[in-house]
Amino acid sequence: VTRSSPASDDVRLRGFADLATLASAHAWIDARVTPPAAEAVGVGDGVGRVLAAAVVAAGDHPPAARAGADGFAVRSADVAGATAYDPVPLRLAGGAGPLGPSATALVAAGAPLPAGADAVLGFDGAQPSGPGLVDAVVAVAPGAGVDRAGQQLRAGALAAAAGRVLAPRDAALLATLGLARVSVAARPRVRLAVLGPKEPGAVDAHGAALGALVARDGGELEALPVGGPPADALARALRAPAPALVLVTGRTGTGPDDDAAPALAAAGELALHGIALRPGGSAALGAAGGVPVALLPGDPLACLVAYELLAGRLVRQLAGLGPGLPHATRELEVRRKLVSAVGFVDVCQVRIVDGQVEPLGVAEFGGLAAAARADGFVVVPAPLEGHAPGARVTVHLY
Amino acid sequence: VTRSSPASDDVRLRGFADLATLASAHAWIDARVTPPAAEAVGVGDGVGRVLAAAVVAAGDHPPAARAGADGFAVRSADVAGATAYDPVPLRLAGGAGPLGPSATALVAAGAPLPAGADAVLGFDGAQPSGPGLVDAVVAVAPGAGVDRAGQQLRAGALAAAAGRVLAPRDAALLATLGLARVSVAARPRVRLAVLGPKEPGAVDAHGAALGALVARDGGELEALPVGGPPADALARALRAPAPALVLVTGRTGTGPDDDAAPALAAAGELALHGIALRPGGSAALGAAGGVPVALLPGDPLACLVAYELLAGRLVRQLAGLGPGLPHATRELEVRRKLVSAVGFVDVCQVRIVDGQVEPLGVAEFGGLAAAARADGFVVVPAPLEGHAPGARVTVHLY
Secondary structure: OOOOOHHHHOOOOOOOOOOEOHHHHHHHHHOOOOOOOEEEEEOOOOOOOEEOOOEEOOOOEOOOOEEOOOEEEEOHHHHOOOOOOOOEEEEEOOOOOOOOOOEEEEEOOOOEOOOOOOEEEOHHHEEEEEOOEEEEOOOOOOOOOEEOOOOOEOOOOEEEOOOOEOOHHHHHHHHHOOOOEEEEEOOOEEEEEEOOOOOOOOOOHHHHHHHHHHHHOOOEEEEOOOOOOHHHHHHHHOOOOOOOEEEEEOOOOOOOOOOHHHHHHHHOEEEEEOEOEEOOOOOEEEEEOOEEEEEEOOOHHHHHHHHHHHHHHHHHHHOOOOOOOOOOEEEEEEOOOEEOOOOOEEEEEEEEEOOEEEEOOOHHHHHHHHHHHOOEEEEEOOOOOEEOOOOEEEEEEO | OOOOOHHHHOOOOOOOOOOEOHHHHHHHHHOOOOOOOEEEEEOOOOOOOEEOOOEEOOOOEOOOOEEOOOEEEEOHHHHOOOOOOOOEEEEEOOOOOOOOOOEEEEEOOOOEOOOOOOEEEOHHHEEEEEOOEEEEOOOOOOOOOEEOOOOOEOOOOEEEOOOOEOOHHHHHHHHHOOOOEEEEEOOOEEEEEEOOOOOOOOOOHHHHHHHHHHHHOOOEEEEOOOOOOHHHHHHHHOOOOOOOEEEEEOOOOOOOOOOHHHHHHHHOEEEEEOEOEEOOOOOEEEEEOOEEEEEEOOOHHHHHHHHHHHHHHHHHHHOOOOOOOOOOEEEEEEOOOEEOOOOOEEEEEEEEEOOEEEEOOOHHHHHHHHHHHOOEEEEEOOOOOEEOOOOEEEEEEO
16 A cells, blocks of 8 residues: 655645555554563553463462361361360460370461361361360361462462453452562554644643553653644654654645645655545654654544544553453443444444434534533544444444 | 440351341442542543532633534525536635625634624535636535534533543543543542461462452452451551541451451441342441451452442442442343342353343352353342242343
8 A cells, every 4th residue: 555656745735645454554664563672570560451462370279278267177087076065175386396196286378387287177167165275166178268279270270361450459469479570572662743723722632642542552741832834743753763654634635734644755765645534534644763653633532532443552562462442341332323424434432322323413513512521432444424223333432 | 337346146066147238238238328528630531530519611612603513614695596407606815804794714624603794604515616716516504513512511511420420521621621630539448358378389369350440330449468367457448548448358258267357347337247138148248447357358359249249338439429239230130040048149150041040050059150251130138938940030230
C-alpha cells in the first residue's frame, strides 16, 4: 500500500480520490510491530504490566508441610477415638523439636509443622486440662489442618505465563514465591504533537484523552507543547531518544491549511492517507527517521476513533499486548437501526436500553458530546449498510 | 455491633466464639463513610477520577454555525438545480466577510461559516472553472455540511454528571468546552502496616497487591516499612497527616502471636473481630484516633478477599464511588458444584469453561495459586451450602 509519489497524493482542495481499507491500514500497522524490550520492576509495580517471561515455581510452595490453621499439632494416630466423653490426654511440648508420642505443640497457621506431627487440631478440638497438659476431644484424619508441601504449586509449575498482564493477585503470588522484582515489557514511548493554530484560550482536547488511552494500551505518552508548523512539530517529536511512535493530531483533511500529510511525506514516507473509516477517515500512516507516525484528525471524536482503530493497535502490540480493541464486549440485539455507509467501516456510538442496542439519537450530529453519553460503540463492517433491528452485534463497552 | 469489653474478646488460644455477619460488617463500614473532599486537577489528569460537581455547557457547542466539512460555503438557494451538465457558476470570495449572492468561500471543517452561507459543498460538488471562479455541479439542501450552533450541546445541557468517573472521551469533551481544570474527589489516603516477623528475605505480598487494589478503588496507598510490634505499627500509621483509613495485615488469628486485635483494642476500639467469611474471616474492624482501622489476615489470599469484601468497600465510598464490588460481572450457569458452608459467606475462585462456571479443582487447597488461575469469583451467600450444577450465579470477573 506504500505510494511512490506522495506529491501526487496531495488531497488539499481536491478531496480523497481513493480511500485505503481499514484492513490494509491494519496490515501496514502490524508490519511495524517490534518486540518490546524487557525491564525489571518491583513486583508491586508490575501490576498492570505485561510479564516478559514466564515465572515457574523454583521449589514446592509451601516448601514443607505447615499448619493450615491455628491449634495443636498432633500425631493423628495418638488421638484416634478421642471424644468429649473420652478425651485423649496429650503433653504440651515447647520448642520446635520433633513431636514425641502423645505429645502436642501449639502452632499458628503458616508455621512449620513439627516433625512427627501429621494433623492440626483446632482450639475447639483440644482443651487445656492442667499445667502442660491438653485434652484432645475430637479425632482427626491424617493431613487435617495441614498444608502439604507443594499443595499450592509444585516445583516447576507455572506461576504466571509470559504475556500475562499481572493482576494484583499475581503480584501477591510472585511475592509469596520470593520474587522481589519481575521482568516486564517496557512501555513504548509515544510522542504527541498537537498542531496549531488553536483559538486563544483553547484547551488541548487531544492530549487530555490520548494520555489515558495510550497508558491503557501499555504505552507512555509524552505530549509536546501545542502548536507550530507540522515540519517543526515532526522534527521535535522525532528527537532522541527516539520514540516508538509519533502521533500528530490536526490538519489531516482536505482544506487549504491541512498540511500535516504533506509535511510527513516531505520528512519521510506517507504510506496511507484517507481510510474508509467514519469518523476518523482523514487519518494517515507513515514513517520518518525510522519511526512510525500516525496522523490523527483534529476533530476530537474523529481523533479518538482513529486512535482506537489505528494508532492504538500499534501501541498495544509494541507494549506486548494483543492488537484487538481492549474493551470488554457484549453481544446484544439491535433495537433501532444502526445506519452505516457501504464501503466505510462505521464506528457507531450506542447506548444500551433494556439490554438492547440503539444508536444515540443524534449520533451523526452529536460528535463527542454524544460519545460521552454512549455506553459503547459498534464497529459496522464496510460491506454493510448498517444493522437492522433484531440483528445481533458486538458492543465494545466504554 | 460495638463490643464494650474488648479484653473478653481475646480469641487467642480459644478460637472465635461468635462471628459477625458480613452484613453487620458492611453496616459498620457504611456508617464510617465521610464525603470526599474536592480538588482541582488538569482535565487530562482527571481521567479515572470521580467528578466532584456536574459540568454543564456554559454556552452552545459549537457556539456558532461552522463548516462540518472541507469545501465551499454557499447559499443553498444559489445552487438549486446545479448538475454536472448544468453547473452554476460562483464567484470565489476571499476573506471571512458575508457571502454575497452567487458567491462562495473556501472553508475548512470547523471554521466559522461566513454570514449568508447556509451549506457547504464538498470538493466533489464544486470545481474551479477559472481564476476566482468555481462551478457548483450539485445542489445542496440548506444546512448540508454545516454544524449548527448548539448541535452537540445546548447552553445549560449536562456535559458530565457529578460522581461520574471521567473517561478519556469526557476529558476531551470538557477540554473542548474550554475547561482546563476539573474538580474531582480527592483520593483517600490509606496507610498500610504489614506486621512482622517475616522470614528473612521474604517479599511483602500484601503491599504488592494492595497498592493496585486501593488505586483501583480510588485511593492512594502509603505502605509503611514492614514489621515491628502492632502497637508501634498502629502509632506510625496514625501519624499526621491523618489517613482516611489504616490497613494492618497479619496476626489477626487465634494463635499465640496474633496480637493485632488486642493492640487495636488497646489503641482505640475493636468493633468486630471474626466475620462469617471464608477465606478472610479472621479480619477485624475498629478505629483509633478517629481513624477507621481494618485488620486483614496474613494469609495472602485471605488478605485480598478481606480487602475486597471489607476494606475496599470503605475505600470506594471514601473516594466517592459506590460500595459494591467493582468487577464486571456475568450471570452464568454452574457446571460443577460450588461447595460452601452454611453460615459463612464463601468466596469461591472459579474458572469459566465453555461458558459455564466451575470451581478450581483444588480451590480449597490451592490458595493464592488457584486464585491466580481463576477467571473470577463467586460470592456464595451465608444461608446456602453452595450452588448445584445448573444454578445461575454471578461471577465477578478478574
